[in-house]
Amino acid sequence: MAAAQGGWWQLLDIRKQAQEEFDFWASQPPMACPLCGEPLRNSPPTDSGSSVELYCPFDGWQYPRDYIRPQRL
Ligand SMILES: [Zn+2]
Numbered sequence: 001m002a003a004a005q006g007g008w009w010q011l012l013d014i015r016k017q018a019q020e021e022f023d024f025w026a027s028q029p030p031m032a033c034p035l036c037g038e039p040l041r042n043s044p045p046t047d048s049g050s051s052v053e054l055y056c057p058f059d060g061w062q063y064p065r066d067y068i069r070p071q072r073l
Helices: 007-026
Strands: none
Touching: none
């Protein structure tokens, strides 16, 4: 029975860790297009003052314009 001891404290700890990880990733720019999964490209600097940082070459998805920050359920 030794293996069962502390089982649910461990579970709580995992939950907490998962939330912290979620917050970390939610605050990072996305790595891939949420529409097609293509890795996002860095947009070249523009003179027009565009604030586009990342974009998808296939469907034109742009970060941060089209980005919806993931919400914790
Ligand atoms: Zn895409």
